[in-house]
Amino acid sequence: MKRILTFSTYLVRNGGKSLPLIGVIVLAVLLIVGIVALMNSIPYSIRTIYKHSKNYTGLVPRSNASVDHNIRKEIRDGSPVPIEPILVIRGSQAQVKSIVGGWPFVVLAMRQDDMRRYAKRLNITKIEGRYPKAGEAEALISEPVARNLKLKLGDPLLKPDNADAYSMFPVKIVGIAQTDYWTMMMPYEYHEKYHFPPYDSALVFAKNPADQDKLDRWIHEKYRGANLRVFAYFLLEEETNGMFRILYQILNVVIFTLVAVITLMMAMLINIYQSQRIQEFGLLQALGYTRRDLIRRVLGESIAVVLVGWILGVAAAQGMLQLVKSRLMDPNAFALDVWDRSALLYTIPVPVMIFLAAVGAIWSRFRTFDPVSVVERRLA
């Protein structure tokens, strides 16, 4: 196929046919990336919002038993990994917003030194404003929380007339921490005086952050069935995965159906376009082009269409996600992964299936193809 008929000749000169083919692939990829990335953004949000829990094991009493010094001693003595001094805290309920509604978030009530230790653990180095003072109705939040709840310094985080984030007095924000972590803190002493329940919880930090998961699992095992609730990142992961398993199964069926429909449609289109080229194929074979020349060229065309379509589709999807992220998600601190690998992986079946459909069409066409029947005008 030297010079005159390169694999791009047909595609370039028959834009009316190659562009719709490419367009279908672009739209399919765009659709799939959009669906999957938005879907993924929900568990991704959970992981982002509660990421702070990666840094500690949380222990919360289930009934009227505080996480008292006996339990703390048990942990100190039994821990399989070296740990930091245990933080004694209390917690109050608040809410953050997600694309699927409000989610609970805990305001950690901590003593003055503990706030600083906790902040250090979260790598918080810069704070706009200051830490809340002991006993005052004050709070410190992190930047994503401020963006999510549209709060600034001086606004109340908790207030008497907010059922989801209640306190007897307006708890004013006095500091905004510059970090990716989502966090809310208030003084232990204020909580002790005005909040319920009057029981202590605890945060346990492994000395080495890499040991935290091991510590998490050990504490979880140790207090299985006890009068204590354990919060750990791996539990969050398990719960999230469990929660979304069915949803992802549905997603798989939807994507599979979508790919099947698109492939079928494309197979039909490819078949029609190739039927229209029967004369060309027959003529070229009669002129002395081998079947291999022709198959190679048509396969080259298919690969070009599929690749160009997929690449444009991914680029378009990337642009769309970027736009959604900057216009809709970021202003609310909603998490969205623009470079979502799994969303891209979900699109791979599109080019692959369409290419296979093309190969099938080509194979069935050239298997029993007799150029004489074309030049004799018996096939036209």
Next chain:
Amino acid sequence: MIELRQASLVYKDQGKDLYACRHINLTVRPGEFLGILGPSGSGKSSLLYMMSGLKSPTSGEVLYKDQRISEMSEPERARLRLVDFGIVFQYPYLIGYLSALENVLVGSPGVGTREKAQELLLDLGIGHKSHRLPHELSGGERQRVCVARALLGGRSVIFADEPTASLDHTNGLAVVDLLVRHRGEGALVIVTHDPSMLAHANRVIHITDGEVVKEEVDPSFAPTGPIRETIGP
């Protein structure tokens, strides 16, 4: 140059053998203008397909330069049509998205040059239309592009299967005339049911029901070596 020995082409017709060509012995000599004449359904096209390697004989053999065509691989046979043979089909098939010039070049990739192709089109009287797409050409013009395609690259045999069927008589004669004048040193084999197209043939073979029934030879024709045109200016 091309030799058929007891060559037969058999089609299956409702389980029965149908001889499109039956035990044909025939030689195409270098440089000659051979006409094959016969009524519709007599097996002319079948004979031409065997000679040009588009179909393999069911029995007997076809040789080109003493090589059995049926023993060649598909790519080798294809190469014969790409390089050694030029074929003008009954219908002026062109590729719709290529210009007239490109359609000429497509017949001999890597051999024919753009300049040669343009020259040929000029000789055939459609040089100024070489940029046009096939649908912008008349039937006669399209057939002339097909003629140029078959001629480009200096073929040793040029086959034409009813090249005039889609044209009126005058234009048909003109196409035959073009083939005769521009074939250079190549042999020319024209298949037709119209004797007037073969007025200047060196040899005419009559076939009926797949068999050669008569051969007419122009006594002035010397089959050795290349010959110049016996007609034309």
